[in-house]
Amino acid sequence: AQSVTQLGSHVSVSEGALVLLRCNYSSSVPPYLFWYVQYPNQGLQLLLKYTSAATLVKGINGFEAEFKKSETSFHLTKPSAHMSDAAEYFCAVTYSGGTSYGKLTFGQGTILTVHP
Amino acid sequence: KAGVTQTPRYLIKTRGQQVTLSCSPISGHRSVSWYQQTPGQGLQFLFEYFSETQRNKGNFPGRFSGRQFSNSRSEMNVSTLELGDSALYLCASSDRDSHSYEQYFGPGTRLTVT
Numbered sequence: 001a002q003s004v005t006q007l008g009s010h011v012s013v014s015e016g017a018l019v020l021l022r023c024n025y026s027s028s029v030p031p032y033l034f035w036y037v038q039y040p041n042q043g044l045q046l047l048l049k050y051t052s053a054a055t056l057v058k059g060i061n062g063f064e065a066e067f068k069k070s071e072t073s074f075h076l077t078k079p080s081a082h083m084s085d086a087a088e089y090f091c092a093v094t095y096s097g098g099t100s101y102g103k104l105t106f107g108q109g110t111i112l113t114v115h116p
Numbered sequence: 117k118a119g120v121t122q123t124p125r126y127l128i129k130t131r132g133q134q135v136t137l138s139c140s141p142i143s144g145h146r147s148v149s150w151y152q153q154t155p156g157q158g159l160q161f162l163f164e165y166f167s168e169t170q171r172n173k174g175n176f177p178g179r180f181s182g183r184q185f186s187n188s189r190s191e192m193n194v195s196t197l198e199l200g201d202s203a204l205y206l207c208a209s210s211d212r213d214s215h216s217y218e219q220y221f222g223p224g225t226r227l228t229v230t
Contacts, residue, residue, distance in 0.1 A: 044206065102219075104208075
């Protein structure tokens with residue numbers, strides 16, 4: 001069964017500091033991986049995706065993530081945090097194939113707090 | 117393109133009642149997935165519809181059902197509501213015809229069961 005683990009339910013950084021949110025997945029087949037952001041009382045917004053092309057993926061709002069097969073990781077980074085980055089972030093996985101399509105498995109989420 | 121829309125945004129129901137939630141996907145997307153989000157269980161997959169057929173189903177009781185119409189709009193129904201059904205229900209659409217796996221989410225329907 002597919003699963004995702006996000007290390008750290010809460011991460012706090014200062015404005016301008018590096019943001020690093022960790023995600024590890026379990027898989028016996030090549031995964032498709034995603035990062036989503038959720039602001040209070042809103043739905044999920046897609047930040048970036050890995051679909052077996054380049055291992056370093058760039059997304060919106062200055063975020064990027066690197067797929068490392070040997071470590072089964074897909075950590076999200078941003079060089080310089082902004083106050084507007086404060087939100088909850090979710091890592092998600094799915095796989096190719098008819099029985100998996102349309103089903104994303106999510107991590108438990110990481111709440112990012114940005115201090116001035 | 118307009119994004120995924122969900123109606124209503126907020127609902128308050130009484131235990132034992134039933135509720136129907138609606139989702140309109142992004143134009144051209146024929147796959148609609150539904151998720152339940154709660155503080156305790158996080159985001160959990162309910163089911164996916166494509167071409168008016170349920171293609172994938174999560175581990176929820178039969179009280180949770182759905183359907184999809186020919187215009188790809190989808191509805192989700194929960195019968196005999198329980199207090200534990202209080203949650204944010206999210207729908208997402210994707211372009212299954214082009215084998216695109218990313219999903220685009222609506223704003224959600226906040227259901228409160230009293």
